[in-house]
Structure formats: structure tokens, C-alpha cells
Amino acid sequence: MAQPQVTRVGVLALQGSFREHMTLLRRIPGVEPVEVRTKEELQSVAGLIIPGGESTTMALVAERWGLIPELRAFAAEQRPIWGTCAGLIFLANRASGMKEGGQALLGGLDCMVQRNFFGAQINSFETQLPAPACLPAADGEGPTFRAVFIRAPAIIEAGPGVEVLAEYQLTEEEAAAQGRGSVAVAVRSGPLMATAFHPELTQDARWHELFVQMVQQHVAAAAAAVAAAPAPDPFAKLGRAPNRPADLPVY
Numbered sequence: 001m002a003q004p005q006v007t008r009v010g011v012l013a014l015q016g017s018f019r020e021h022m023t024l025l026r027r028i029p030g031v032e033p034v035e036v037r038t039k040e041e042l043q044s045v046a047g048l049i050i051p052g053g054e055s056t057t058m059a060l061v062a063e064r065w066g067l068i069p070e071l072r073a074f075a076a077e078q079r080p081i082w083g084t085c086a087g088l089i090f091l092a093n094r095a096s097g098m099k100e101g102g103q104a105l106l107g108g109l110d111c112m113v114q115r116n117f118f119g120a121q122i123n124s125f126e127t128q129l130p131a132p133a134c135l136p137a138a139d140g141e142g143p144t145f146r147a148v149f150i151r152a153p154a155i156i157e158a159g160p161g162v163e164v165l166a167e168y169q170l171t172e173e174e175a176a177a178q179g180r181g182s183v184a185v186a187v188r189s190g191p192l193m194a195t196a197f198h199p200e201l202t203q204d205a206r207w208h209e210l211f212v213q214m215v216q217q218h219v220a221a222a223a224a225a226v227a228a229a230p231a232p233d234p235f236a237k238l239g240r241a242p243n244r245p246a247d248l249p250v251y
């Protein structure tokens with residue numbers, strides 16, 4: 001009998017709100033959440049969540065532990081990655097408002113983010129935002145979702161291949177200061193997803209379910225690619241046509 005497929009989803013566990021992501025993932029059937037701190041743990045998962053926290057510290061720890069090239073290789077294999085808050089900064093190709101000396105960015109997401117766009121810790125807030133159509137339906141969840149912003153960045157430019165999943169409408173005062181009416185706070189581009197807010201700090205598992213769907217689609221596509229690849233020719237090494245008479249019986 002076929003074993004039920006378990007999807008191993010990693011959470012980068014160097015710093016920040018990784019435990020909260022683990023707790024939410026545990027609620028999703030068919031998912032095995034894995035705390036990722038080593039190359040081996042990273043290689044064992046099909047998708048990775050980079051949590052919120054402090055992006056400069058997270059980058060320093062990842063560098064010290066030799067994980068940056070491993071994370072780049074993981075992304076190059078098109079395995080899905082979801083960055084929340086500091087994780088969004090880590091995934092962005094360009095970031096402004098960085099600490100002196102800059103910080104290592106994993107990159108890959110064709111976006112410009114501004115660190116601490118919404119201010120310092122004391123300006124942290126939460127609000128309801130319209131749920132994008134791709135968010136899975138769930139009992140008791142309505143057309144909006146609870147978005148928690150903590151020293152949050154915002155996406156101030158997104159490249160043409162980037163799909164905006166959620167936007168935040170600035171207040172009149174903010175709009176006047178920023179010279180714009182809204183900023184993107186959730187985006188998706190191929191295997192990458194990023195949110196400026198923290199779904200792991202709520203009871204709403206829909207963003208985690210959406211990411212798990214992305215990971216499962218990736219796993220299915222990778223399996224289909226393996227199945228479609230031509231079987232290796234056992235005679236290829238001989239460098240000559242195999243002597244295979246056509247009249248041997250078939251057993």
C-alpha cells in the first residue's frame with residue numbers, strides 16, 4: 001500500500017520567531033516541520049521558512065555557520081522559500097535602511113525593501129487586510145486576515161515578475177511623507193514568497209497552508225521531471241552499439 005506522502009518543511013532556526021512557525025506548521029496535516037540549523041537539515045527539507053527576527057543578526061549567524069552558500073544552492077534548485085519580516089529583507093535583491101556596513105542578503109526576490117518602513121518597535125501595530133484570492137479557505141476565516149507588523153519592512157518596488165498578494169494603504173499623514181498611497185506587504189515570485197507581517201503570531205494558518213501548497217507543487221513537479229527523464233543507457237559507457245539480438249525471448 002502506498003505510504004501517505006509527508007511534506008518536510010524547514011524553518012530556519014538561527015534566531016527570531018522560528019518556534020511560532022513550527023507550532024503553526026504542526027497544525028497542518030501531512031506536514032513534518034523541521035528546525036534547520038545545519039546543511040544536512042537544510043538538504044532534508046522540500047521548502048524553507050525564514051522567520052522574522054533581526055535580519056542583520058540572522059545574516060551574521062548564517063554567515064558564521066557557513067549557511068549562506070547552502071541557502072543560495074537551495075534557492076537555485078527552485079525549492080520554495082517564504083520569508084516573513086526579517087526573512088523578507090533576507091530574500092530581497094535590494095534593501096534600504098540597512099545598518100552601517102550593510103548585511104548579507106540571500107537575494108532572489110526582485111524587490112526593493114525598506115527596513116523599518118513602519119518605524120521602531122514602539123510603532124508596531126496590527127490591522128486587518130483583504131485576503132488574496134490564492135489564500136486557502138478555512139473555517140471561521142473571513143475575507144480579511146490579521147496582519148501583525150513588528151518593526152516591519154515594506155516592499156517599495158517590485159519587479160515585473162512579482163505578484164503582489166497584499167497591500168497596505170498608508171494613512172494620509174504617511175502618504176504625504178512617503179509620496180505614495182500604498183506599499184506592498186506580501187508578494188510571490190515563482191518559488192519565493194515574502195510577507196512583511198507575521199502570520200505565525202496569529203491563530204490563522206492560511207498563509208502557512210498556502211506555502212505548504214507551493215512546497216507540495218514543487219515536490220510533485222520534481223517527481224514528474226524525474227519520471228519523464230530518459231532512463232540511463234546501460235551501454236552508454238561502451239561507446240559502441242550494444243549487441244542485442246532482436247530474437248531473444250521476453251521473460
Ligand SMILES: NC(=O)CC[C@H](N)C(=O)O
Pocket residue numbers: 051052053054055056084085086087089115116150151152153
Ligand atoms: N520583526 C522583524 O522581523 C523585524 C525586522 C527588522 N526590522 C530587521 O531589520 O531585521
